[in-house]
Structure formats: structure tokens, C-alpha cells
Amino acid sequence: MxxxxxxxxxxxxxxxxxxxxxxxxxxxxxxxxxxxxxxxxxxxxxxxxxxxxxxxxxxxxxxxxxxxxxxxxxxxxxxxxxxxxxxxxxxxxxxxxxxPGSHHSGQFLICRDCGRVSELSNPVIDELLRAETDARGFEVLARIVEILGRCPDCLKEPTRHG
Amino acid sequence: MxxxxxxxxxxxxxxxxxxxxxxxxxxxxxxxxxxxxxxxxxxxxxxxxxxxxxxxxxxxxxxxxxxxxxxxxxxxxxxxxxxxxxxxxxxxxxxxxxxPGSHHSGQFLICRDCGRVSELSNPVIDELLRAETDARGFEVLARIVEILGRCPDCLKEPTRHG
DNA sequence: ATAACAAATGTTATTCTATAACATAACATC
DNA sequence: GATGTTATGTTATAGAATAACATTTGTTAT
Missing domain, CATH: 1.10.10.10 (Winged helix-like DNA-binding domain superfamily/Winged helix DNA-binding domain)
Known part of the structure; x- marks a missing residue:
């Protein structure tokens, strides 16, 4: 379903x-x-x-x-x-x-329990990733940064998963 | 196919x-x-x-x-x-x-053309991500960092995609 | 206006990814 | 060797995405 x-x-x-x-x-x-x-x-x-x-x-x-x-x-x-x-x-x-308008890739915190998502935008992380790829001569087309876990709200509740 | x-x-x-x-x-x-x-x-x-x-x-x-x-x-x-x-x-x-053995999440450079993958392991990126999640009180269960692009070898060849 | 072209949507079918549910087999422990 | 657990076999289905072609809508030029 x-x-x-x-x-x-x-x-x-x-x-x-x-x-x-x-x-x-x-x-x-x-x-x-x-x-x-x-x-x-x-x-x-x-x-x-x-x-x-x-x-x-x-x-x-x-x-x-x-x-x-x-x-x-x-x-x-x-x-x-x-x-x-x-x-x-x-x-x-x-x-x-x-x-919208900046065409950025985004960095996401995804809560496993409630499903809500926060969008980060840490330029230092982007910078570090770019440094890594530059150093390797790798041309970046898209960046995927997704953190799966539990958000503060859901952490307050009794654990539902283990 | x-x-x-x-x-x-x-x-x-x-x-x-x-x-x-x-x-x-x-x-x-x-x-x-x-x-x-x-x-x-x-x-x-x-x-x-x-x-x-x-x-x-x-x-x-x-x-x-x-x-x-x-x-x-x-x-x-x-x-x-x-x-x-x-x-x-x-x-x-x-x-x-x-x-293997460290159960890390890994950071990956994926070449769109040849499909090969390099596995990075930049502790500073991990550290920054942890700082972000800590600051938000977000418990991390899994990290996904994947960079899609073109590797140095494929960049040398005449462009196959535009 | 309308013909001609391009862009968007409708439609049918199929491919690819993943899991549910249940049956059987292999293994371990006593 | 009976019992419980873990792993695998098997069938069916759910879920995600695209191919291919038809139709409609929108735009442009004449």
C-alpha cells in the first residue's frame, strides 16, 4: 500500500x-x-x-x-x-x-521516523567536496548528500524502532 | 536490456x-x-x-x-x-x-561515462556533517555522499554526452 | 486566419528495482 | 534424533521509471 x-x-x-x-x-x-x-x-x-x-x-x-x-x-x-x-x-x-533559482544540489537531513526533511546548505562541505574532486581532476555534474537519521522531535518520543 | x-x-x-x-x-x-x-x-x-x-x-x-x-x-x-x-x-x-570492518558510510565519486567509482574517505567532511547534525540534535543513522560526474580518464576522451 | 512547426500532454506497454509471504533445506544445540 | 534457528527456494506482487507513439496545445510566420 x-x-x-x-x-x-x-x-x-x-x-x-x-x-x-x-x-x-x-x-x-x-x-x-x-x-x-x-x-x-x-x-x-x-x-x-x-x-x-x-x-x-x-x-x-x-x-x-x-x-x-x-x-x-x-x-x-x-x-x-x-x-x-x-x-x-x-x-x-x-x-x-x-x-530556488540557485540550482544548488543541497544537503538533506531525513528523519526515518516522521519523514520530514531539512535542507542544509553548508558551503564548507561543498568547498571540501570540490577540493577533493579538483584534486582528482574529476568533473562534478551532481552532488548527493543525504543524512538519514532521527530528528530532535522524534528523539523525544519513546523509540519506535529498536 | x-x-x-x-x-x-x-x-x-x-x-x-x-x-x-x-x-x-x-x-x-x-x-x-x-x-x-x-x-x-x-x-x-x-x-x-x-x-x-x-x-x-x-x-x-x-x-x-x-x-x-x-x-x-x-x-x-x-x-x-x-x-x-x-x-x-x-x-x-x-x-x-x-x-571493510569499519562500517563507514563512504563518499563516492561516480563516473557517468565509464561507471567506475572511487571511494573517498575525507574525515573532515564527516566531521562537518557531524557538527551540522549535532548542532540540530539530529541522530545520524546513515550518510550518503555521492558525486556524479566524469573521471579524469573520460575527460581526456572526446565528449560523448554534450 | 491558417499552415507549419514546436512543445506539452495523453496513452499503452514494458523494463527495472525491491519486497511480501510462505515452503523447504541446512545447521546447530541439546 | 528432536527441536529451534538460520538460510535458501519459490511464487507472486508492489513500486519506480522510461520507451514509443498519438494527440493536443501553443507559437510563429506567412
Whole structure:
């Protein structure tokens, strides 16, 4: 069974701001933030935790839209290309980017218990990684930094896992 | 079509050493490095590039073994638990660990062109990540650091991708 | 306007990755 | 050798992603 979407009833302030920024950025770039793409971004931002592609697809279908996997993957590809969302490789899920426009790779803290994600941005880590790759003559195309663990909130609760 | 396994005919020196170390470690720990598990480790070490689970399964079947996905995933789970291999989340592949016994997370440079992987181990990066997580009261369970790009060898060749 | 082209979406099918659930076999301990 | 545990065999299915082609929508030039 697929995870529940955990969506709030209406777009949060965060989501509204993110959509507004996305509009602006796309307009500046001449990129077309279509209805579908905007809705997918909204779905992602409306969730407290990152969503898988098929969960997003379920929500689209609840909307009454027709849709198949390529529908959502193409929208996700667009949003990724525009730096509006991130993909978390360790979980195959997608989350809204808190700093769109910079096309950064991001560093993520992922809570195993509640699923929430914080996005770090430690330039020193980026710098060190670049030093390592430079020293090796390795050309960087993408950086993946994901820390899986338990967030402070979940640490307070009685352990649920061992 | 699944990627070719790119296996040398006989176990390389590296593979032989890795297998010997694995034997020792498992014996020390009372972990059972069974025939199947040893063979999977050998298959992984015999490849110049990381292998997917289904590629490993193909090799097992070429061996004449019976097998299904759980066969190989269970062996992989064991090898992961023993710190004898790493999983690269960005590619869904598995590669031999160069420093077994320490149960480290590892940092990887993955060449998009040739598929080869180098394993870094920069303690300063680990340290910085720990500082970040400590500052947030976040308990770390696993670290994923994967850099996708092009290795020096492939950079010398005429670009194959754009 | 409309023809021609490009971009986006619809649609069907398939490939790849991973696990659930249950059966059997091998091993250890007493 | 009976019992419990660990490992493996087996079947089926869930989950993630893309290929290939059809249709629609949007844009541009005439």
C-alpha cells in the first residue's frame, strides 16, 4: 500500500510563496509553468514530507485529471530542471526546494521516523567536496548528500524502532 | 536490456584479497559467509564497475544456480550489514567496500561515462556533517555522499554526452 | 486566419528495482 | 534424533521509471 499523502486541505503559506516564486522564476526564464506543472509543485509543497511520484499521481487523479506515470515524471523533470524541487535518491521521493533559482544540489537531513526533511546548505562541505574532486581532476555534474537519521522531535518520543 | 556485467574471467587480486578479508571478518564476528554470499561478493568484486542486483542474479544463473530476486537481495543485505559492500543509492548498484570492518558510510565519486567509482574517505567532511547534525540534535543513522560526474580518464576522451 | 512547426500532454506497454509471504533445506544445540 | 534457528527456494506482487507513439496545445510566420 502506498503511503498516505499527508496533505493539508489548502495550500499553506509556504506553498503559496513557493508557487509565487516559481511563477516569477519561470517567467524570467521563459520557461512554461503550465497548469499541470504548477499543480504538481503545489502538491509537493502541500505535503509535510517528500512525496513519491506515484503518490503525486494519485493526487492528480483525485483532482479528476487523467494521468499516467509519464505525466507526473515529465512534470517532475521540468521542476527539477528549473531547480524548483529536489529528488532524494535514497528514498525515491521529491521535495520542494527552499532556495530556488540557485540550482544548488543541497544537503538533506531525513528523519526515518516522521519523514520530514531539512535542507542544509553548508558551503564548507561543498568547498571540501570540490577540493577533493579538483584534486582528482574529476568533473562534478551532481552532488548527493543525504543524512538519514532521527530528528530532535522524534528523539523525544519513546523509540519506535529498536 | 540490462548492462553487461563486465566481469573478468577469473577473480582479480583485489577480489581475492577482499574475499580473504571477508572470511576473516565474518569468522571473527561469528557471521556465516555462506557459499551464496561469498559468491555474490566475488561477483561484485570481479566487476570493474558497480553492479545492479539483477545483473548479479544473471551471473548466479549463469553459474547454474537456481535463484530469484530475493536470493540476491538477501545476500546483498547480509553483505551490507557486515560492511563488506556499499550501495550507491543514486544508481541502485552495489560495489565492494575497500575498507571493510569499519562500517563507514563512504563518499563516492561516480563516473557517468565509464561507471567506475572511487571511494573517498575525507574525515573532515564527516566531521562537518557531524557538527551540522549535532548542532540540530539530529541522530545520524546513515550518510550518503555521492558525486556524479566524469573521471579524469573520460575527460581526456572526446565528449560523448554534450 | 491558417499552415507549419514546436512543445506539452495523453496513452499503452514494458523494463527495472525491491519486497511480501510462505515452503523447504541446512545447521546447530541439546 | 528432536527441536529451534538460520538460510535458501519459490511464487507472486508492489513500486519506480522510461520507451514509443498519438494527440493536443501553443507559437510563429506567412
Amino acid at each position: 502506498r503511503q498516505a499523502a499527508d496533505l493539508s486541505c489548502s495550500p499553506s503559506i509556504d506553498a503559496q510563496q513557493a508557487l509565487a516564486r516559481a511563477e516569477t522564476l519561470c517567467q524570467q526564464r521563459g520557461a512554461r509553468l503550465t497548469d499541470l506543472r504548477r499543480r504538481v509543485l503545489e502538491i509537493i509543497w502541500s505535503s509535510a514530507t517528500p512525496l513519491g511520484a506515484y503518490t503525486i499521481l494519485d493526487v492528480l487523479r483525485d483532482d479528476g485529471r487523467q494521468g499516467a506515470p509519464p505525466t507526473v515524471y515529465r512534470a517532475l523533470d521540468f521542476l527539477l530542471a528549473q531547480g524548483l524541487i529536489h529528488r532524494l535518491a535514497s528514498l525515491n521521493v521529491f521535495t520542494g526546494c527552499r532556495r | 540490462r548492462q553487461a556485467a563486465d566481469l573478468s574471467c577469473s577473480p582479480s587480486i583485489d577480489a581475492q584479497q577482499a574475499l580473504a578479508r571477508a572470511e576473516t571478518l565474518c569468522q571473527q564476528r561469528g557471521a556465516r559467509l555462506t557459499d551464496l554470499r561469498r559468491r555474490v561478493l566475488e561477483i561484485i568484486w570481479s566487476s570493474a564497475t558497480p553492479l545492479g542486483a539483477y545483473t548479479i542474479l544473471d551471473v548466479l544463473r549463469d553459474d547454474g544456480r537456481q535463484g530469484a530476486p530475493p536470493t540476491v537481495y538477501r545476500a546483498l543485505d547480509f553483505l551490507l550489514a557486515q560492511g563488506l559492500i556499499h550501495r550507491l543509492a543514486s544508481l541502485n548498484v552495489f560495489t565492494g567496500c575497500r575498507r
